[in-house]
Amino acid sequence: MxxxxxxxxxxxxxxxxxxxxxxxxxxxxxxxxxxxxxxxxxxxxxxxxxxxxxxxxxxxxxxxxxxxxxxxxxxxxxxxxxxxxxxxxxxxxxxxxxxxxxxxxxxxxxxxxxLFPAIARRHTSRHPFQDRPVPPAVQDALSDAARLEGARLVFPSKWHVEALLEHVRDVEGRDSAEPERLADVQRWTRTGAEAADGIPERAFGPSRRGGRAPVRDFAGRRAVPGRAAAVFETTPQLALLGTGRDRPDDWLRAGQALERVLLLATLDGLATSLTSHSLEHQDLRELARDPRSALGFVHMVLRLGYGPAGTATPRRPVDEVLEVR
Missing domain, CATH: 3.40.109.10 (NADH Oxidase)
Known part of the structure; x- marks a missing residue:
């Protein structure tokens, strides 16, 4: 054509x-x-x-x-x-x-x-959400959106959510013993002067004073002047996004499905955040899938809910990422 x-x-x-x-x-x-x-x-x-x-x-x-x-x-x-x-x-x-x-x-x-208006509005929210479930009709629409891109989005049962939260606690304990991973985080987090990439301190969100939401604390042990503390939800609404196979083309399809879900969720008035923290470890990634579902390989854990929208993060200039030949 x-x-x-x-x-x-x-x-x-x-x-x-x-x-x-x-x-x-x-x-x-x-x-x-x-x-x-x-x-x-x-x-x-x-x-x-x-x-x-x-x-x-x-x-x-x-x-x-x-x-x-x-x-x-x-x-x-x-x-x-x-x-x-x-x-x-x-x-x-x-x-x-x-x-x-x-x-x-x-x-x-x-x-x-x-979905176009949601592109500018979608931001990862590291703030507390309400302890309020996402309605089944909205869950179904989000699952359909993932399916259109060749992936699956499933909402785990209560016991599975508990297991996923335990995986996050596990990996938080491992971080101090893996300085190379901490170096990756430090490379891409910005305190003080802001760059055109990475996560600036204004997007860290409040520190967790309570609750069980799987929100990664990018401040680590660094003090961030003026940073608030907050109680997060006790029953986070999680969803798992995955594919039946585990090859690079499947990862690209999963990425498209992920963004399609996030944009639709944004239009539906949901705040969203992502956690791949535990999935960065192969043993925990293998444990993330629900054996009772047809989801083969989990690539992302989504946290969905009703709460403050996320903070916009900087973007590289178009001239830096685009080549015309």
Whole structure:
């Protein structure tokens, strides 16, 4: 099919929307390359932003890049463009994660287009949520959103939530014995002066004075002047996102599903946060799945609820992540 020509302004708008996606420690491990001759827009891994100790197989890197790809598709649909996407199209070029063609024929995906306003509003919330369950109808809609991207979103039973919370407590205890992982966190957390990436101290949220929400404390043992303390929910509403297989293309699909779920949740008035803390350890990742479900491999634990929206985190300038050739 013919490719839709992209003017510079439209190209920058699409990439800007893509880069609003979440990524591990807000490292933003992506690059975009636009080929004027073919009109193709490539999504590439920025391996200089990989985390070899925390994410040795680049699973989380693929999840973040998949989320950026979903945002790109949403922005294209909002602009009445039809997208055709190929995942991992070149086995000889492992940094090339996806190629997107914006075709001049075909109908834009209206279900994606409606999500566009949520791109700017979606932020990870590290604040307490109300002890109020997410209605079953909303849960079903979020599960359907994940399924449309080739993944599954399941809401674990009470006993499974208890097990997941125990995994988080376990990994918090391991952190002090693994200085390499702590170094990854310290590399991407910002106290004082703010950068164009990472997690600034204004997005740390309050310290936990009570409650059991699995919210990672990015301050660690560092004192943050003026930081409040708060009691978090005692019964957090968790959801597990995963796929039936565990290959790089599955991680990219999971990332797209994750962002589609987050955008829909945002439109539905939910606050959201992500926790991959325990999933960064293979033994706990294997224990995360519910044996009573068909969910094969868990890639992310979502915390959903009603509460304050998250704080916006900085984004790299488009000129830094976009190459036109």
């Amino acid at each position: 013919p490719t839709q020509p992209l003017d510079t302004s439209k190209l920058r708008d699409l990439v800007s929307a893509a880069t609003a996606a979440p990524s591990l420690h807000n490292a933003q491990p992506w690059r975009f390359c636009h080929d004027r001759a073919s009109g193709a827009l490539e999504l590439r891994a920025d391996l200089g932003r990989a985390m070899p100790h925390t994410d040795p197989d680049n699973r989380a890197l693929h999840l973040g890049c998949g989320a950026a790809l979903l945002n790109l598709r949403v922005a294209a649909a909002h602009s009445a463009l039809h997208t055709e996407t190929a995942l991992l199209p070149d086995p000889a070029d492992r940094d090339l994660l996806a190629v997107v063609h914006l075709t001049g024929t075909g109908r834009p995906d209206a279900d994606l287009a409606v």
